Amino acid sequence: MTNERFLIESYFVIAALSLILGWTAYVYLWRPFDDFLSSRATKNLRAILRRLFPFGMILPALLGFLSVSYWSCNQDTYEKIVRDRQYLIQKNQEQVSAALFSIAMATLFWDVVLIVVQKYGHPKAEK
Amino acid sequence: MQFVVFVALLVLALVVAIGLFYLLRSSLNGLLRHTVAEPSGITFYERSFLLVLVLLSFSAALGISFDLKPDAHFMEYVWKWAGGLASVLQSAGGVLLAYLVMITVLVAALKIKNDQ
Numbered sequence: 546m547t548n549e550r551f552l553i554e555s556y557f558v559i560a561a562l563s564l565i566l567g568w569t570a571y572v573y574l575w576r577p578f579d580d581f582l583s584s585r586a587t588k589n590l591r592a593i594l595r596r597l598f599p600f601g602m603i604l605p606a607l608l609g610f611l612s613v614s615y616w617s618c619n620q621d622t623y624e625k626i627v628r629d630r631q632y633l634i635q636k637n638q639e640q641v642s643a644a645l646f647s648i649a650m651a652t653l654f655w656d657v658v659l660i661v662v663q664k665y666g667h668p669k670a671e672k
Numbered sequence: 673m674q675f676v677v678f679v680a681l682l683v684l685a686l687v688v689a690i691g692l693f694y695l696l697r698s699s700l701n702g703l704l705r706h707t708v709a710e711p712s713g714i715t716f717y718e719r720s721f722l723l724v725l726v727l728l729s730f731s732a733a734l735g736i737s738f739d740l741k742p743d744a745h746f747m748e749y750v751w752k753w754a755g756g757l758a759s760v761l762q763s764a765g766g767v768l769l770a771y772l773v774m775i776t777v778l779v780a781a782l783k784i785k786n787d788q
Contacts, residue, residue: 574716577712577713577715579712580711580712581710584710635737638736638737642732642735645731648727649724649727649728649767652723652727653720653724657774659717660774660781663713
């Protein structure tokens with residue numbers, strides 16, 4: 546397999562893997578998230594958050610993947626990028642690492658959202 | 673050899689994440705029962721804690737570049753692995769710090785039942 550072919554195939558495989566990782570995290574957290582909203586949030590708030598949650602878990606994964614650039618000081622042309630297979634593998638690792646990091650940050654964000662929902666999401670629950 | 677070191681690092685990242693989770697799980701569960709009360713909320717926070725631990729540990733392990741030459745010495749592999757281990761432990765520490773802050777906010781915002 547040539548380096549260029551490896552670049553093309555690995556890029557889209559890692560992109561798909563990032564989406565799958567984001568989707569897996571969403572599926573893992575979806576049921577308790579939805580149950581919690583059912584008991585602690587108003588109808589409208591629940592509807593909004595239920596629609597936002599999948600995007601809020603899957604999009605960060607993709608964003609993490611996209612944040613990694615192949616261009617660098619030493620690799621400033623396409624020919625230099627595809628010359629070194631080890632460099633391409635390293636970039637793939639960075640892409641997965643960035644996707645995982647973004648999903649973790651998104652999870653922390655939704656943790657905070659649930660704290661706010663518990664406190665303010667259903668005014669009647671306070672009584 | 674590089675692949676072996678890479679896999680060993682990933683395994684260690686998983687062990688650190690799961691080990692920390694099981695170490696803190698019962699205490700976290702007790703605190704969540706006290707503050708959140710809602711079973712689904714408790715489940716969500718426990719799962720998110722495990723998820724963040726695992727994701728950041730793997731992220732740290734994958735962020736290490738294995739660019740050693742084929743004729744590298746044994747200790748060079750050990751140093752590379754140790755650098756990866758440091759990164760994993762740093763991430764785990766960051767997660768614990770973030771959860772400490774979040775749990776503090778949770779307790780302050782929701783107020784422990786006994787105080788009411």
